[in-house]
Amino acid sequence: MGSKRSDRREFLKRGVALAGGVTLGAVAKSASGQLEGPEAFIQGTDELVGYGKRSSYVTSVRIPHGGRASPDTFGLDFHIAAPLQDSVGVITPSSLHYMGTTRGSFVPDIDPEKHRLMIHGMVDNPLVFTMEELKRLPSVTRMHFIECAGNRANRRHRTVQETHGMTSCAEWTGVLLSTLLKEAGVQDGGDWIVAEGVENVVGASSIHMAKAMDDCIVCYGMNGEAVRPQQGFPLRLLVPGFEGILNVKWLRRIKVVDQFYMTYNDYGHLRQDSDDAALGMQIGPKSVITYPSGGQQLPGRGFYEVSGLAWSGGGAVARVEVTTDGGRSWVDAEIRGTAHPMAHTRFTFNWEWDGQECELQSRCTDVLGSVQPSRVQAIEYWTQRGQPARVKGQDNSIQPWRVESDGSVHNAIS
């Protein structure tokens, strides 16, 4: 132990050189004197024995999206954004997972013993499952992100929570939807499903059969425990890589149908055309630097590990590049851990800040070879589709952060 500590001291003193000629020399002060003991001890059994609680010094919380109060004066929830600026690794803690509702709703308090999932419509054997029956079936556990199609940045946003907080990543457990559909026996011409939550049509979505049979999961587990009420307890549909709205929560009914159905979610809200629906539901390659990001303050020049998240609805993240000069030159970032398909992927970049004003950006490429567009390219795309001068629909454009010479970090969207 003693020798380990002095190794560490030596390491910090010498300022070990990292790849790219970066040194850690100025990160920590040189050691001298005593280390402080704890201020106090956590008392009581609630925190220590029952359901664990985080340190009172950790205060990161979700915020209502778009400045709208949530819950509102009627007690309805709106979209709530995750604090990505404080994220480490790739799992969003369940308590901090972003929350989306289609038009403000109450979170239903469902008794899992009474909950049922019905599969009907164009099938040979209509089926009704209890939760217990679902849990007896072969399961899968996979890491996947969910992202609301409304997760788009604008120049008024100050923090990464405001620009990108409506995405989160969890480890999901459940039964593949294909297992249930095969059991029910999909009839010829049953090319779409309509999935519905307990609030009837408000939470319904049309999904193409190709996707339903591919990798959709009927989930009862999230991050090692039951799915949380705000995420759809006791059962939610996961549609990996597709727009958040399709991931129906409080799932109770799946109807196999012969065409794209105009549900509440599709009518006016997203799209009104079946081809557009089948193609446009996948999230493009996207990334954002979470440290340093808007609203944060760098204490001074020297070494920093730049860190961020990348994801794509098209599969795993293959590459992330970072620029520290506003896009003139790009360098490969390092991908931390395993890049899972349709999951947040952590990237890092060793950076020596010279104390000058500069602009940081990141750019994601997925396994399909799709590259995250610049904001100018994204706006051009939407202009061609008749939505001039703004990013409508999905926005997967590159996020710029400006670091000023005083170390303050700002949203650099102009």
Ligand SMILES: Nc1nc2c(c(=O)[nH]1)N[C@H]1C(S)=C(S)[C@@H](COP(=O)(O)O)O[C@H]1N2
């Ligand atoms: N039943 C139901 N499912 C729903 C919604 C809803 O309001 N009702 N909101 C959708 C929207 S708009 C989003 S973005 C995602 C959010 O999932 P999360 O709250 O678990 O993050 O759930 C989708 N599933």
Ligand SMILES: [Mo]
């Ligand atoms: Mo959403």
